[in-house]
Amino acid sequence: MSMKLVFFILMLTVVLLEAKLNFWGDLVFSRKAIFNYLFSKDYGVVRVRKSGEVKTAVNNVTTLDFIGLVEKNGYSAEEHYVITEDGYILVLHRILGNPVFKGQGSRKVVFLQHGILCTSDCWVLIGADKDLAFLLADKEYDVWLGNFRGNAYCRSHIKLSPQNKEFWQFSYHEIGTRDLPSMIDYVLSYTKQNTMHYIGHSMGTTVLFTLLSMRPEYNAKIKLGICLAPVAIWKEISSFLEYIRNKMPKILEFLESHEIYEIASLSSTSIRIGRTLCTDKAITQAVCIAIMFLTSGSDTAQLNTTKLPEILSYYPAGVSVQTIHHFYQNINTKKFQAYDNGYFGNYKKYGQMTPIMYDLKKITAPLALYYSVNDLLAPKSNVLEIYKQLPNVILLEENPYKLFTHLDFLWAIDGKTLLYDRLIKLLQGFDDQERIIDDEFIYF
């Protein structure tokens, strides 16, 4: 697709967004379809294990579950459950390695943490020899994948149901200070290890920063933290985010009045739209692409459009409105701090009138930051600001491919050569260095 066409589509999308919902009503999409896409309460997604069982039926749609996605590629996987101290039941996944490889002894743990609107599925959608998770398994790593409360896998609680408002009263503060430590402790104790490598994408880095600053004792458990498209401080925002920011008070009011506490969850409607309107054959695919590019950066060369219906069967997978609100507050105040509940709420929750600041200076675990100049959600100036405050960054790397976007970190056609090969080398170098130190220690 030529740049001109992409630009035209972007403009068209902006115009359509500007034209408000009534205009959409006259289009192929009914207003109801858009509403259902963003605020669906009909879950209706059935998870299956075998590719042959995946279909889009009238009443419900089926998709593979994580284990099915992994087995499709010739690997095997496990599912584990963790209950957080406040009662959320989280699902952890683990890839058991390539059958070709018969590794001995204990493998080094790498924990992959997805970002906003994703699940562990997001790491295994492209396939063997391409996805970071499979490449790590090939290199003999013990690959674990986390899931946040509220995403498509984590909609259970020991007392609450997702129908309750209380279920959704969380943001990245709770995810960082409760979900992440529960998952990390579970994995370390299960594998009998003291430390792990951590790889987070987007909000998967935000929650790591939150955890390591709020509970500094966790720094000792992270051997190396790799931050892909890190998000914490908002010095600069894209014009699209600026547009949303201006509309935010109205949007929040609308959501509150309709008792909507989560948005963009995975539903039979969202999957059906992805599978019909975003295929290579549909003229509406251009709109799907435009929306992705508008939010995360445009890069036609690295997006495999044939994969869109598949990707959109797993993404977006839901986020609490409070998480969005938390980002909005941090963007407005330009501060990286906890969710602001108002004076009394803050006092009750944090023991002080103002939200707690997340102090990046307390993060002593070694970190590597990877960013790209064409990433609209983690622009260079924001990453440099984070870098300035972090005391122990061992690598700050700009992607040499200038068009690399926020979503390319997950789904770029050439992700392996553009990023993952170097990243794995860094991890291995880190482990080798440690091995040398260990050996010397034994030798003396």
Ligand SMILES: *[C@@H]1O[C@H](CO)[C@@H](O)[C@H](O)[C@H]1NC(C)=O
């Ligand atoms: C979904 O549809 C299939 C048939 O297409 C049916 O066997 C299955 O029970 C349905 N599941 C639910 C939860 O309605």
Ligand SMILES: *[C@@H]1O[C@H](CO)[C@@H](O)[C@H](O)[C@H]1NC(C)=O
């Ligand atoms: C794009 O995805 C399709 C469907 O999975 C696949 O057959 C094709 O090889 C992919 N193209 C590239 C360039 O990776």
